[in-house]
Amino acid sequence: MATQLKSRSKVTEKKADPVIFNFPEEAQLEETIERPVIMQVKNLHKNYTKDTKVLKDINFDIREGELLSIIGPSGAGKSTLLRTINRMIEPTSGEIIFGDENITKLKGKGLRKMRTDIGMIFQHYNLVDRLSVFENVLHGLLGYKNSLQGILSLYSEEEKEKALEIITELGIEDHIYKRCDELSGGQKQRVGIARALIQDPKIILCDEPIASLDPRASMVIMEYLKRISRERGITVIVNLHQVDVAKKYSDRMIGLNAGEIVFNDAPEVMDQGIVTKIYGSKADELIVE
Amino acid sequence: MDIQLDRTNDGKIKINRPTRGQKSLKWILIATAIFTVAGFFMMDYSGLVLSQAIADTLNNLYQMFLQPELSQVGFGTAMSQVVVTLSLAFLSTILGAVISLFLAFGTAVNLSKPWLSTLIKGVITIARAVPTVLWVLIFAIAAGLGSIAAVIGMMFHSVAYLVKAYSEAFEEIDEGKIEALRATGSSYWQILFQVVIPETKSYLISWTFLRFEINFGVAVAMGAAAGAGGIGYELFMSSTFYYDMNEVGMITIIILIVAIILELIANRLKIKA
Numbered sequence A: 001m002a003t004q005l006k007s008r009s010k011v012t013e014k015k016a017d018p019v020i021f022n023f024p025e026e027a028q029l030e031e032t033i034e035r036p037v038i039m040q041v042k043n044l045h046k047n048y049t050k051d052t053k054v055l056k057d058i059n060f061d062i063r064e065g066e067l068l069s070i071i072g073p074s075g076a077g078k079s080t081l082l083r084t085i086n087r088m089i090e091p092t093s094g095e096i097i098f099g100d101e102n103i104t105k106l107k108g109k110g111l112r113k114m115r116t117d118i119g120m121i122f123q124h125y126n127l128v129d130r131l132s133v134f135e136n137v138l139h140g141l142l143g144y145k146n147s148l149q150g151i152l153s154l155y156s157e158e159e160k161e162k163a164l165e166i167i168t169e170l171g172i173e174d175h176i177y178k179r180c181d182e183l184s185g186g187q188k189q190r191v192g193i194a195r196a197l198i199q200d201p202k203i204i205l206c207d208e209p210i211a212s213l214d215p216r217a218s219m220v221i222m223e224y225l226k227r228i229s230r231e232r233g234i235t236v237i238v239n240l241h242q243v244d245v246a247k248k249y250s251d252r253m254i255g256l257n258a259g260e261i262v263f264n265d266a267p268e269v270m271d272q273g274i275v276t277k278i279y280g281s282k283a284d285e286l287i288v289e
Numbered sequence B: 001m002d003i004q005l006d007r008t009n010d011g012k013i014k015i016n017r018p019t020r021g022q023k024s025l026k027w028i029l030i031a032t033a034i035f036t037v038a039g040f041f042m043m044d045y046s047g048l049v050l051s052q053a054i055a056d057t058l059n060n061l062y063q064m065f066l067q068p069e070l071s072q073v074g075f076g077t078a079m080s081q082v083v084v085t086l087s088l089a090f091l092s093t094i095l096g097a098v099i100s101l102f103l104a105f106g107t108a109v110n111l112s113k114p115w116l117s118t119l120i121k122g123v124i125t126i127a128r129a130v131p132t133v134l135w136v137l138i139f140a141i142a143a144g145l146g147s148i149a150a151v152i153g154m155m156f157h158s159v160a161y162l163v164k165a166y167s168e169a170f171e172e173i174d175e176g177k178i179e180a181l182r183a184t185g186s187s188y189w190q191i192l193f194q195v196v197i198p199e200t201k202s203y204l205i206s207w208t209f210l211r212f213e214i215n216f217g218v219a220v221a222m223g224a225a226a227g228a229g230g231i232g233y234e235l236f237m238s239s240t241f242y243y244d245m246n247e248v249g250m251i252t253i254i255i256l257i258v259a260i261i262l263e264l265i266a267n268r269l270k271i272k273a
Helices: A001-013 A025-029 A078-085 A109-118 A131-144 A149-153 A157-169 A185-197 A214-231 A243-248 A273-279 A282-285 B021-044 B051-067 B074-106 B114-129 B133-142 B146-169 B175-183 B186-223 B231-243 B245-272
Strands: A035-048 A053-063 A067-071 A092-100 A119-120 A203-207 A235-240 A252-257 A260-265
Touching: A025 A260, A025 B231, A035 A078, A053 A078, A053 A235, A067 A078, A067 A214, A067 A243, A078 A203, A078 A235, A092 A131, A109 A119, A109 A131, A119 A185, A119 B175, A131 A157, A131 A185, A131 B175, A131 B186, A149 A214, A149 B186, A157 A185, A185 A203, A185 A214, A185 A260, A214 A235, A214 A243, A235 A243, A252 A273, A260 A273, B051 B245, B074 B146, B074 B186, B074 B231, B074 B245, B114 B146, B133 B146, B133 B186, B133 B231, B175 B186, B186 B245
Parallel strands: A067 A235, A067 A252, A119 A203, A203 A235
Antiparallel strands: A035 A053, A035 A092, A252 A260
16 A cells, blocks of 8 residues: 555656645545444543533544544544543543453553554644754654653664654654754644644544644645555545535544534535524524535 | 712822731831831941041052052962862752752642651751751751851752742643653652653853852852851951952952853853753
């Protein structure tokens, strides 16, 4: 699969615009229902205090290689839901089954091991500004290393080669030794994606990955996420504000309102009525198309 | 519309509403001004001829700074004594910095447990409240007056100072960056050395160097007060023992030049980091 990716990026390099890809129609329409379930979220609740219930009885399955977007108004619990999946936020009750294991019970080493299987990218990229692009990408491997290797930045040549491959694939190979604060927003987000990819994850969680980017850079990032799910078979879960973007790229959409799932289906099913249900009465203003 | 207006006692409109803190600060400043003026009137001026005193002072200053020369101490000795003082400062700063780094990890609220942070902060605040000289004298009980007590005492106060500076720098770190590494499965120590230290490196360097400058000044004083040796001891001898104004002036100028050089290095480091 890696060679396939490489050859494709080589071809596109010759074009004026190396970052926009067109997917064959059949890939777009491929049925996702057939794919095996890799994670089940069951009866998930999260209360910050007794009265502020952020997530109420969340149930859904996550399938291999799908691009799943979570939409909903601010404060609906999108970020909380995403972070409970890799236990950055502890759920109050409920189960998350990931690879035959209930990960809500994991601790210490087991928890770290589980997190290496789930990559994460962020709205504000969350890169270490003062380190190089190369170093930031290699941070994705820390979960696999012991503390001393991590402290002293001891990476093997093999790991460096792997990082280079991913960096090249994402088209930021000209900047490997630049400090991350010298990059543009779109480039930073690609470093973020590279850091997640080098983990060799089964799932990548994206928390508003395009909310701080201009429309063009946003499109590039969404195209990359789509490619990752298609070509590597990695499940990508994206929190989004933009309903139109979500409709365009997702295999499945989950609509969240006040901590409850009010929609969970293919994007084709999504219509104005459902958007209103998710966002409330002001939904008309949200649809730009 | 009804506006709630504050008026002064004679009915004039107030244009602001001072908080409790601002009010008490105002009274503290007024009290300070009164005590300062009153202090001058309460001093003992008997036996003082003002014209004579001013002339003598000017003469001393003239001898010190316009006719500086070394008499008891040779230039080579003076230089080697400056190196001794610098070494005292360097040793106490480096030892203090290493200890402070680890204590600061425990103090920064975003990297530590609340109880540990409060505990270290409490101890550190007490340690900082006690002046360096006192710490040196306290350690002199165990180590005897001399350079060992001076280094330990200065280190102690440096730790108290640097832990606060470091931990405040750590607390400024964007929580998201730590979160990002936690999400990759990184361990606590990996996060400290891959995010926290790189992100705060320039602060760490400039704070440490600032403390080195302070420690240089303290080391000069310790040479005299605690018998730690170095240029401070020579200064003490030539002023109190030989009453040699010209030499006091020369030594002061040497110390001043070293301090200026340190300041220049500090600025250069800050730009580079």
